[in-house]
Amino acid sequence: MKDQYHFPLENFITKERFDRIKAFAKDKETPCLIIDLDIIRKNYEDLRKNLPFAKIFYAVKANPDDAVVSLLRDLGSNFDVATRYELDQLLRLGISPDRMSFGNTIKKEKDIAYFYEKGVRLYVTDSITDLDKLSRAAPGSKVFFRLLTEGLGADWPLSKKFGSHPDLARQLIKTAVRFGLEPYGISFHPGSQQRDVGQWSTALTTVSQLFTWARDDLKVNLKMINMGGGFPANYIEPTDSLAQYADDIKRFLDNGFKNDWPEEIIIEPGRSMAGDSGVIVSEIINIAKKSVHERYPWVFLDVGKFGGLIETLDEAIKYPIYFEGEGPAVDVILAGPTCDSMDILYEKTTYMMPESARIGDRVYILTTGAYTQSYSSIYFNGFPPLKSYILK
Amino acid sequence: MKDQYHFPLENFITKERFDRIKAFAKDKETPCLIIDLDIIRKNYEDLRKNLPFAKIFYAVKANPDDAVVSLLRDLGSNFDVATRYELDQLLRLGISPDRMSFGNTIKKEKDIAYFYEKGVRLYVTDSITDLDKLSRAAPGSKVFFRLLTEGLGADWPLSKKFGSHPDLARQLIKTAVRFGLEPYGISFHPGSQQRDVGQWSTALTTVSQLFTWARDDLKVNLKMINMGGGFPANYIEPTDSLAQYADDIKRFLDNGFKNDWPEEIIIEPGRSMAGDSGVIVSEIINIAKKSVHERYPWVFLDVGKFGGLIETLDEAIKYPIYFEGEGPAVDVILAGPTCDSMDILYEKTTYMMPESARIGDRVYILTTGAYTQSYSSIYFNGFPPLKSYILK
Incomplete structure (x- = not known):
């Protein structure tokens, strides 16, 4: 019997905070991204404390949500701006150009x-x-x-x-x-x-x-x-x-x-500021086998590479993923919902799912606050872009 | 001296049609995708002629543009539908459900x-x-x-x-x-x-x-x-x-x-129906060297992996690319405009650019009618999704 998790949940998020996110997402349609601004505030303060000699220019591209940018504006951050579209957004939010670099x-x-x-x-x-x-x-x-x-x-x-x-x-x-x-x-x-x-x-x-x-x-x-x-x-x-x-x-x-x-x-x-602030809430669409006896079942989620998880390319970024339920767990292959054969999340990296998990269960993908929502495709396979919410 | 092209233009598009697309795109802001419906009509007829025993179910995901789907509706095609969002689109366009498969x-x-x-x-x-x-x-x-x-x-x-x-x-x-x-x-x-x-x-x-x-x-x-x-x-x-x-x-x-x-x-x-119908019109943003003497200059276009060219991943799909100008050509590395280091189009595949090409010149990426526009990210780096036009 193996444990489903590589590391205890507490390495990534406190149980209390995770429970709050789950409760907040309860009546939301999946997939969606929940952003916890308290974490961004904490990350900003940690960076200031540990590197007090450094001026922070937040990389807007990591998470350009208005609420994230506004919080960092109020905390005193400067901004690393990638395009004139980001510039327009920052000006709209009242940020002075002397706090920006192109x-x-x-x-x-x-x-x-x-x-x-x-x-x-x-x-x-x-x-x-x-x-x-x-x-x-x-x-x-x-x-x-x-x-x-x-x-x-x-x-x-x-x-x-x-x-x-x-x-x-x-x-x-x-x-x-x-x-x-x-x-x-x-x-x-x-x-x-x-x-x-x-x-x-x-x-x-x-x-x-x-x-x-x-x-x-x-x-x-x-x-x-x-x-x-x-x-x-x-x-x-x-x-x-x-x-x-x-x-x-x-x-x-x-x-x-x-x-x-x-x-x-x-x-x-960018990543170190916003990454830990986000949790993608997803749902198991199907658990399928390719042969009658299959060691590794395929678990299909309703979010994938084109819905915000493009950084799973070559399994580069390995998100912590939590299923509902506990008990004995099995190795699984995780894939996204589109008709594209490259929309697989993890095939080589070991991810485990409790044997008790069922189709329709919710799945939580942690540390998804950076380089996710803004990467979503506009409507590949007809899917709308990943929706995001600020945790209240 | 090498020629800039691997194959004559006529392998991909007639000169007359290419000139029409260039003229149509002249006053459009780059990047944009121009779709030529005549090519889709021709591809549909070629498929019917060569495979008369086969019933065609167009893979909507390849290019879900309303104009493309409506044309194929009128030509008598059936439709391979990937999601309920595509289903809603097809119903809105008056396509009967007995012409669809999920x-x-x-x-x-x-x-x-x-x-x-x-x-x-x-x-x-x-x-x-x-x-x-x-x-x-x-x-x-x-x-x-x-x-x-x-x-x-x-x-x-x-x-x-x-x-x-x-x-x-x-x-x-x-x-x-x-x-x-x-x-x-x-x-x-x-x-x-x-x-x-x-x-x-x-x-x-x-x-x-x-x-x-x-x-x-x-x-x-x-x-x-x-x-x-x-x-x-x-x-x-x-x-x-x-x-x-x-x-x-x-x-x-x-x-x-x-x-x-x-x-x-x-x-x-999907690809064989819509691929040849599209041309992405782009612009050279910069031609840069990494060292004082650099054999392969880096040519940065205003379209890249997140603006519709995701199928250049691992240089899988090799689009025909045409620059303005003629004459002696040099090997180049082609990359997109975002701050993401993986937004490179072709580094290993040989692409050539006329030595006379300059920053601001237009660049034409052929056979981009399928699996491009709908893959665009919604606003990665702030860039809007690729805009598309139907050739008139």
Whole structure:
């Protein structure tokens, strides 16, 4: 007899809070996402406490719900903005443009002009062609240069899509000066859900060398480090505590900058801010076998890859999943409700379901507050996008 | 010097038609999808001509645009329906329920009841638990049994998500009788964009054996074969002609059934009906290098995996892509506009871009009429879903 859970529920959520969510969702149609704002408040405070030297720019894309953004506005957060659509949302919510950065390296010139017109003066860049647009559309603005990091050890890995190698970063700094922009800092991203804190050590070592080069060779005083996101949420794979991450990162900064840390240190949490705040409430549609004797039954849920769980691609993100009922459990394969054969959640990762579970039972997918609802397809197979509620 | 294209444009679209689409899209904001209904009409007629013995059930999920569905309604098509949301759409468009099947093996009992109440009497199944629901919610209906096929050779491969092995199919047929349902036929799906026609041979061999078993051992006369979809659209990887597929499939049917073919043969084309009808019009946002000397520049388009091109996952579907301009071309990496590092279109597959291409140029992604627009995320990174237009 195996237990259905890899870890006790308390690793992810208190029993009291879970019971409140279940009660709140009781009369709601499934699937739906329930967001608990108290958790976001707590995560914001934990980040402030553990990294008091860092300015928080919340990565809006992680969960752009108005209620989430408004709460973080009131808590004093700044915002990492990916598109003009997000900019419009933030302005509508009364957030001042000096609390924003345009954090996407891929920008149309007309979108840069739009950000500039609205008052945003802080931009990421990673290419000469992008600097060229910035020089015309956002003259005199602060720019920071994103380094290429590959994010080994991250559950949602990076690629070579963003950033430049250090040699090109030197060129970009020189070019920014020539273009009348203000070279302001260096950014990197260690990879989302990065479980190897050593990645910050490697990146910060490169950053400190770039600060030295900029000062000594280019006569440019950089003032800022943007360490990106990457701090983990609580999925099934265990991670170190935020306090441990913070301690290590402080040491890496001391290694590189001694007592002369840069004026401004920015972090861009998304997953670590919003992930733990959400629970997707789903229902078992079917429990099926492919043969008369089948070791692993297929359990079909009413939410899948196209309804908000796209990060189960390659089983990258392993959400904690709780069924109703207790007692002896069996290994299962979990899949979504669409007619697409790739809409399978977990086939290789071991998930267990109590033998007593039945069709129609509710299923709770924890730590689904980030990178879920806004990824939903608009109507693939006719399914509407995942509905979300703020827990009251 | 290499040519930018793997194949001449005429493999995918006539120059005249392409020029019309470009002219129509000229004043439209990018990205957008342009659908040419004439192509869908032609594809429908080609399928009828080449497979005159087959009843067409269009797979609505491939492209659920009202204009597409209405055209196929007028041409006399039947419809493979995945969800009650699609059912509602088809009823709204005045399509009679006797022209529909509920083609998803994963169904809630209340959804079956909804289909039954609306008059649908043809249902797929692949498990005892699903039959149990059908017996209660759709009493006396025709059911067909989906076989498990794994779809080797398909560009968008199957998995073990759908269908049952033959031994279980026998049990399902017996159970259907016991439950008062009408065992009507056998279905399989060879895998989407299936380039190996031999897959139909393997599946039809199993189907013919099941017909024999049903008749001899179970005293059940099955009447229908549903051969699913799988017929290809024109992507970069070449495929046999539809005529060749049709010839081979007729021979496979003769092998299994001699002169006594089943009464009804159904196909469920989706990709082969709608794929070639669409062109996504996009724009180059940036052309960037990661190092001072970079062999393969990164070309960022304003459409990507979350804006309708999710089937570029693992570079499975290789769309023909045409740039403005001519002349010497370079190998490029193509990526989408979001802040997600996995939003890369093609990094391993060779795509070429004329050296003369510039930021702001338009880019045309052909054969994007199926499994694109309806997959778009609702607002990931704030981007709105892909807009689509019917070519006038």
